[in-house]
Amino acid sequence: MLNLKDFLPSLRIKDNKIFVESVDLETFKDETPIFVYSKEAINFYINKVKNAFKNYDTKVFYAVKANPNINLLKIFRDADFGFDTVSKGELFRVLNVEKNLKNTIFSGVGKRKDEIEYALKNNILAINVESFSELKTVKNIAEKLKKVADISIRVNPEVNPKTHPYISTALKKSKFGVSFKEALEMYMYARQEKFLNPLGIHFHIGSQIFEVEPFIEALEKTLNFVKVLKEKGITLSFIDIGGGWGVKYSPKDKVFPLEVLANKVIEKLKKFDYFLKLFVEPGRYLIANTCIMLTKILYIKKNEEKTFYICDAGMNDFPRPSLYKAYHHIEPLYQNKNEEEIVDIVGPICESGDFLALDRKIKKCREEELLVCFSAGAYTMSMASNYNSRLRAKEVLIDKDKIKVIRERENLEDLIRKEIF
Ligand SMILES: *Cc1c(COP(=O)(O)O)cnc(C)c1O
Numbered sequence: 316m317l318n319l320k321d322f323l324p325s326l327r328i329k330d331n332k333i334f335v336e337s338v339d340l341e342t343f344k345d346e347t348p349i350f351v352y353s354k355e356a357i358n359f360y361i362n363k364v365k366n367a368f369k370n371y372d373t374k375v376f377y378a379v380k381a382n383p384n385i386n387l388l389k390i391f392r393d394a395d396f397g398f399d400t401v402s403k404g405e406l407f408r409v410l411n412v413e414k415n416l417k418n419t420i421f422s423g424v425g426k427r428k429d430e431i432e433y434a435l436k437n438n439i440l441a442i443n444v445e446s447f448s449e450l451k452t453v454k455n456i457a458e459k460l461k462k463v464a465d466i467s468i469r470v471n472p473e474v475n476p477k478t479h480p481y482i483s484t485a486l487k488k489s490k491f492g493v494s495f496k497e498a499l500e501m502y503m504y505a506r507q508e509k510f511l512n513p514l515g516i517h518f519h520i521g522s523q524i525f526e527v528e529p530f531i532e533a534l535e536k537t538l539n540f541v542k543v544l545k546e547k548g549i550t551l552s553f554i555d556i557g558g559g560w561g562v563k564y565s566p567k568d569k570v571f572p573l574e575v576l577a578n579k580v581i582e583k584l585k586k587f588d589y590f591l592k593l594f595v596e597p598g599r600y601l602i603a604n605t606c607i608m609l610t611k612i613l614y615i616k617k618n619e620e621k622t623f624y625i626c627d628a629g630m631n632d633f634p635r636p637s638l639y640k641a642y643h644h645i646e647p648l649y650q651n652k653n654e655e656e657i658v659d660i661v662g663p664i665c666e667s668g669d670f671l672a673l674d675r676k677i678k679k680c681r682e683e684e685l686l687v688c689f690s691a692g693a694y695t696m697s698m699a700s701n702y703n704s705r706l707r708a709k710e711v712l713i714d715k716d717k718i719k720v721i722r723e724r725e726n727l728e729d730l731i732r733k734e735i736f
Pocket of ligand 1: 378380381399401422423519521522523557558559560596597598599600
C-alpha cells in the first residue's frame with residue numbers, strides 16, 4: 316500500500332490537498348519550482364538516528380554534500396551532530412554555524428593543499444586521508460603550521476554494496492580509500508611522525524544501500540585490521556563506518572533497517588578487544604525525505620505514442636532522474652479522483668534526458684496543476700545548476716504553520732555576476 320508519509324513523515328492531507336505540517340502547499344502556487352523542507356520531518360530522522368545508536372558512545376556526522384544549506388546545518392548542530400565534509404566550501408559553510416571545526420571531519424580523494432591548511436588552521440577533528448601521498452602532504456602542512464594533524468585513514472574493505480555503480484565506493488576498482496596493506500604502511504609512517512596523530516579509521520562503502528550485510532562485512536574486515544594495528548602498538552580511538560543508508564524513493568523500495576544495522580554494529584564493538592568510539596556519517600538518510608519540490612504543469616502535449624506533462628522544473632533543478640535514472644514519487648497536489656494515465660513528466664530543457672519521470676502512472680492532471688515531487692531533500696538542490704541559464708529555485712523551511720525562506724530564488728543578475736564584460 317502506498318503511504319505518502321513514507322516519503323515525508325510530516326505530510327497531512329486536508330481538503331483533498333497535500334499539506335506540509337500545517338502549511339497548504341497551494342500557498343506557493345506562484346513560486347514554482349520551489350523546495351519545501353519540514354522541520355518536523357528533519358527532527359523525525361534525527362531522532363531515529365539518535366535512538367538507534369543510544370546504547371553506544373556514538374557521534375553522528377551529517378554529510379554536508381547531501382544538502383549544504385546553512386539553515387539545515389544549524390538544525391543538525393542544535394541536535395549535537397557534527398559534520399562530514401568534502402571540500403573547503405563545505406568547511407566554510409560549517410564555519411558559518413560553528414566557531415571551529417572541532418566537530419567536523421574532512422574526507423575526499425583529492426584535497427588541495429590550501430584546503431588541508433584551512434582545515435588544520437580551524438582545528439579540524441580529523442582528516443580522513445585517502446592515499447600515502449596525501450598523508451605526506453598533510454604532514455608537511457602540519458609541520459609548517461606547527462600543529463599536530465589528527466588523522467584517520469580511509470580503507471577500502473572491498474565489499475559490494477549492491478547499489479548504483481556511480482555510488483559504489485568500495486569495489487576493488489574504486490578510486491576511494493586504500494587497501495589494508497597500504498593502510499598498515501601509512502599508520503606505521505604516521506606513528507613515527509611528530510606532526511601526525513593517527514586517531515581513527517574510516518570506511519564509506521557507497522550510497523543508497525539497503526542491505527545490512529555489506530556494512531557488517533566491512534566492519535569485520537576493518538576490526539580485524541584494527542587488531543593488527545594494536546599488535547604493532549597502534550591504538551585507535553574511533554572507528555567511522557561512513558553513511559550510505561538507503562532511503563525510500565519509490566513505493567517498491569524497502570525501508571532501511573537502521574535498528575538492525577545499529578544493533579549488529581554495537582554488538583561487534585562491545586565484543587571487540589578494546590573500546591572504540593563509533594562515528595557514523597549519514598547524509599541522504601537524514602535529509603532526503605524531509606523535503607518536496609513543487610512544480611507546475613505548463614503544458615500538456617500528446618502525440619500518437621505519448622502524453623507529456625511539461626513542467627516548470629527541469630534536470631537543472633531536479634537532476635537525479637536524468638543522472639541516475641532515479642525514481643522519485645510524484646503526486647498531483649490535489650488528490651483528485653480522476654482515472655490514471657501513463658505520462659512522461661518532463662522539464663523545459665533542451666535535452667531528451669530532461670525528465671522527472673518516464674512512463675509514469677498518475678491521476679490525470681490539467682495544465683496549470685501543481686505536482687508534488689517527493690524525496691527532494693538530498694542530492695537535489697546540492698546538485699542543481701544554472702544549465703540553460705535557469706535560475707536556481709527558492710527554498711523554504713516549514714515549522715508548524717511558519718514559513719521561513721532559507722534561500723531566495725536567484726535573479727537574472729546572479730547569472731552574469733562573475734562574468735567580465
Ligand atoms: C557522501 C558521503 C557520505 C554520505 O553518504 P550518504 O549516502 O548521503 O549517507 C558519508 N561519508 C563520506 C565520506 C561520503 O563521501
